[in-house]
Amino acid sequence: MPKLKTIYSCQSCGSQSPKWLGKCPDCNQWNTFAEETFQNATLSGAGDFFSLTTETAVSLNKIELTDKPRFSCGINELDRVLGGGVVPGSLVLIGGDPGIGKSTLILQVLDRLSQKGIKVLYATGEESKEQIKMRADRLDISSDLLVVAENSIERIIDHIKKIKPQVVVVDSIQTVYLSNLESAPGSVSQVRESAGKLLYLSKTVGVSTILIGHVTKDGALAGPRVLEHMVDCVLYFEGDSGQHYRILRTIKNRYGSTNEIGVFEMTQSGLQEVQNPSSLFLSEHPERSAGSVVTASLEGMRPFLIEIQALVSQSSLANPRRTTLGVDSGRVALLIAVLEKIVGLNLYAQDVYVNAAGGLKVVEPAVDLAILASLVSSFKNKPVRPDTLIVGEVGLSGEIRPVQGLDVRVKEAAKMGFKRCLVPSLKKQLASLPLELIAVKNVSQVLEVLF
Numbered sequence: 001m002p003k004l005k006t007i008y009s010c011q012s013c014g015s016q017s018p019k020w021l022g023k024c025p026d027c028n029q030w031n032t033f034a035e036e037t038f039q040n041a042t043l044s045g046a047g048d049f050f051s052l053t054t055e056t057a058v059s060l061n062k063i064e065l066t067d068k069p070r071f072s073c074g075i076n077e078l079d080r081v082l083g084g085g086v087v088p089g090s091l092v093l094i095g096g097d098p099g100i101g102k103s104t105l106i107l108q109v110l111d112r113l114s115q116k117g118i119k120v121l122y123a124t125g126e127e128s129k130e131q132i133k134m135r136a137d138r139l140d141i142s143s144d145l146l147v148v149a150e151n152s153i154e155r156i157i158d159h160i161k162k163i164k165p166q167v168v169v170v171d172s173i174q175t176v177y178l179s180n181l182e183s184a185p186g187s188v189s190q191v192r193e194s195a196g197k198l199l200y201l202s203k204t205v206g207v208s209t210i211l212i213g214h215v216t217k218d219g220a221l222a223g224p225r226v227l228e229h230m231v232d233c234v235l236y237f238e239g240d241s242g243q244h245y246r247i248l249r250t251i252k253n254r255y256g257s258t259n260e261i262g263v264f265e266m267t268q269s270g271l272q273e274v275q276n277p278s279s280l281f282l283s284e285h286p287e288r289s290a291g292s293v294v295t296a297s298l299e300g301m302r303p304f305l306i307e308i309q310a311l312v313s314q315s316s317l318a319n320p321r322r323t324t325l326g327v328d329s330g331r332v333a334l335l336i337a338v339l340e341k342i343v344g345l346n347l348y349a350q351d352v353y354v355n356a357a358g359g360l361k362v363v364e365p366a367v368d369l370a371i372l373a374s375l376v377s378s379f380k381n382k383p384v385r386p387d388t389l390i391v392g393e394v395g396l397s398g399e400i401r402p403v404q405g406l407d408v409r410v411k412e413a414a415k416m417g418f419k420r421c422l423v424p425s426l427k428k429q430l431a432s433l434p435l436e437l438i439a440v441k442n443v444s445q446v447l448e449v450l451f
Helices: 076-082 102-115 129-138 153-162 190-206 226-230 275-282 329-343 366-381 406-415 443-450
Strands: 003-011 032-038 091-096 120-124 146-149 165-173 210-213 233-238 245-254 261-267 270-273 292-299 300-312 322-325 350-356 389-390 420-423 434-438
Touching: 003 190, 003 275, 032 366, 032 434, 076 233, 076 245, 076 261, 091 102, 091 226, 091 245, 102 120, 102 129, 102 270, 120 153, 120 292, 129 146, 129 389, 146 190, 153 190, 165 275, 190 210, 190 226, 226 261, 226 420, 275 300, 292 366, 292 406, 300 366, 300 406, 322 329, 329 366, 329 443, 350 366, 366 389, 420 443
Parallel strands: 091 210, 091 233, 120 146, 120 165, 165 210, 292 389, 322 350, 389 420, 420 434
Antiparallel strands: 003 032, 233 245, 245 261, 261 270, 292 300, 300 350
């Protein structure tokens, strides 16, 4: 029998040590080392379930590509994020907060795939078959997809070998375990080795595997960081429990772009895709309200019209508040400094609150000009015309810098009925659009146009 070996592994980053440490030297987290016992032979490979094949080195020019069609999920928003659908033999990891809708979306995807004649298997380690049936009835799922409630990776692989499905879902990777590892499910070694077995299964058999992953309180995927390196695609579900929409964002994708996002709306019958997100984020946009400005943000090649709100009020504190939601606090501080230095507004004694309405997070610098305009609008208590869109990056000297994808942003504004748009520069291809384009070069010129 192989000799048992005891090590201590950090449950946050996977760092290993021969003895217990109070603080991890790699991720600087406290009290994260846990004792794990394993056999040296268990880490040697994945030959326990499949016969290993001998590979020979091949010239790159002699490798022939086979055209494997993707599995369309039947949900356009998810297909866009995946780059066109699920690739056969790929390993996809989906993470998100508890209750965000991961299992709901996956069950809807399996239903669409099953209706197309694709054999699917749903392996759940968190819920019973009866609970899955209750959710399926609530979502009006009628297809006869296969469900197995199992926590053992060995038995899940046995089911896959017998059923031979084309798509497999494991919900979740933190609840399954290998019997030859003595550590608890969800530990670093269990997550790493379980994902390794499923990776070997996907690449050798050609089955597409979707893993559901838990997240920590910081929003990162639980388990070792190597889990994200092993899979082909990493998707994150974002959203606030107080909001009715969800955003599926690509973090890693070997088969497509990492700049695409999918927008879903949570309803009683499950997640519904949102074809026009701009109308969703502007559904409650107030007219003639001081501090409210509409801008266009770009996610990949997809534009979103977002309302930026600002509130500037007299402060009674020695250090005025600077609170931001959905926008970068550092960018807001930079814009306040530009207004004080270049324009001459006295904001040092004012409380400043900036919010991206709807709970959407915006980090690109193209929204700088909209944030600046909303601050001035609230400070002067003068509203900006509701049919005006503002796009541009602001430099430290008050100049307005160009942004990428300006034509896509302006076309989205024209489609949503906006009549006027402040932009850094004019392009010939924008001349045919039915709205007034105003090119601005500096902050002073912007304030003259708006106020």
